[in-house]
Amino acid sequence: MVTLAEVARHAGVSASTVSYVLSGKRSISAVTRQRVRDSIEHLGYHPHAGARALASSRSRVIALMVPLRTDMYVPVMMEIAIAVATTARVHGYDVLLLTGEEGPAAVQRVTGSGLAEAMILMDIQLDDERLPLLRGGGQPAVLVGLPADPSGLTCVDLDFTATGALCADHLAELGHRELAVIGEAPGVYERHTGFAERTLAGLRDRAARHGISVLHRPCGGGYGSLVGTLGRIFDERPGTTGFAVQNEAVVEPLLALLRQDGRAVPEDVSVVAVCPEQVATQASVRLTSVAVPAQELGRRAVELLMAKLRSRPGEEVVLLPPELTVRDSSGWAPDVNCR
Amino acid sequence: MVTLAEVARHAGVSASTVSYVLSGKRSISAVTRQRVRDSIEHLGYHPHAGARALASSRSRVIALMVPLRTDMYVPVMMEIAIAVATTARVHGYDVLLLTGEEGPAAVQRVTGSGLAEAMILMDIQLDDERLPLLRGGGQPAVLVGLPADPSGLTCVDLDFTATGALCADHLAELGHRELAVIGEAPGVYERHTGFAERTLAGLRDRAARHGISVLHRPCGGGYGSLVGTLGRIFDERPGTTGFAVQNEAVVEPLLALLRQDGRAVPEDVSVVAVCPEQVATQASVRLTSVAVPAQELGRRAVELLMAKLRSRPGEEVVLLPPELTVRDSSGWAPDVNCR
DNA sequence: CTGAAAGCGCTAACAG
């Protein structure tokens, strides 16, 4: 292994000079700098990460805790994770991948050992068990998601309350009076995962103001679950004409089932989805949707973390405003004359 | 920060004793061990990862390189990644997440710096640019996937050639004479990603032996792409009755389109998929399929790597045998009397 | 603008 000392010898300078060439923390004459750089190149030198972390007490690693569960839409998680990794690299950081499996202990282990300087947590529950550790607050952290009490924490998320409201507004404007919400798997609500409950609350609240009814049904993944769910929705509220879907895994099955039922989209029923753009545009009917900005969330999380690593400000909550894109799946309610 | 020296002082022993209690590399009297453990617990001590890596030249971290691209089925990648992280923890290792973005340079950077001891690579192309670095072979590595020339490398993958053959056999036995293969996005083939080409080769080869025809069409994600692809398949080969699908994103669209066309599955056409079990069982018709054992791949990759970390054996290729599960999407070809 | 030298916290001989 090539060491800094060898580079120094080869370049005919001292170790500290090489170190400063690398860090840029003091000025070096152009000629020396170049000689050092040549030696580094020539010898194929890579600074030893452990030694560096030991001497500087900065590992240049952040940890990312992803959920172990598989009942939520995985591509969104993956997209966030990749955006985190990519953005971290831009800032000179690497990313350690932790699964939720170890739970709060992982937080201790990783930051306690100096393996990571800071962490990003995903899949936040309203009353998440990892939060007390973070709030006490040795280790800088950013949550992708919003717990019930964000005090003393830094969070970034899509504004799901506003998202729900936006869906309600859109369907209300089109004259729909009876809405159904097809949600995530029951487990997601049982765990009190913030985003799912917030969307629902936002939608319900806004629908109430419009004086329209809302029926919410969680739904497992896949065609099989949806058949039952949809059947029960129409049994209970035959007049349902507006659907809000927050469950990517049933988007296509829903469109297929409606088609089979002889219900045309958007002539007979309208569908609004909360999902990534790709899902919305690739569906069999191009979906009116509120995009989940996965990349943006990952990027922002890292940037907030980097800011915290510099100076430790208090709490901060960044809620990205939702945007609804009208496509082909929503239209006037059947009983509305097109004004 | 609590250091080993502080623990030693608190327990009234020497630093090395604490170290050995932690590593178990020499025998310690029960009473001393307990005193040390109590002190560790009491002080909330966590060994410093960097110091440890520096002194032992072992970081207890492995790197996982995931593809940046998004034109392949993400859940499989994610499942492998999570299995890797989970299995690594069992062996006392953490996982560093690298995206393909940096390319071969990431391999150098991470192992050159001692940040990771070894790496696992995914999304292997037949002629992957990262391979020369690994074959030269300072750093132990395991590929999840199979390049054209695996000499000097350790690989683990599903046996996709056998997978293709299995699909061909199954459809041939049911009397189908004209097969169509709906494959991954064109880009996947253009990059010469091993698994896609192998499946096709295995299927073609076996089909030829059965004397039946095969038409292969790559297909982008989503409903839109498939409409065109499927149309062209039936234009070109109206007698097609057997489909092999290796593209999770079009499984449900395919079933929907066939239904709309008035082609019943499995009465008129049979469909065999290569996909995770979950996709097969949650589809609108339960699919006859060959499972992609994502978890198993991740687990095996880590285990192979751990073995390599102990003693460095030469090349080794582990191909998991495919298993075809018959469900509701495949049946006798229409012109076959049920014997 | 550059060197010398003192650690960072831990591991692993070596010595008993």
Add this chain to the structure above:
DNA sequence: CTGTTAGCGCTTTCAG
């Protein structure tokens, strides 16, 4: 069974 000690490779004062 336990203690002493010499580094691991780098950063960062302190001197010049």
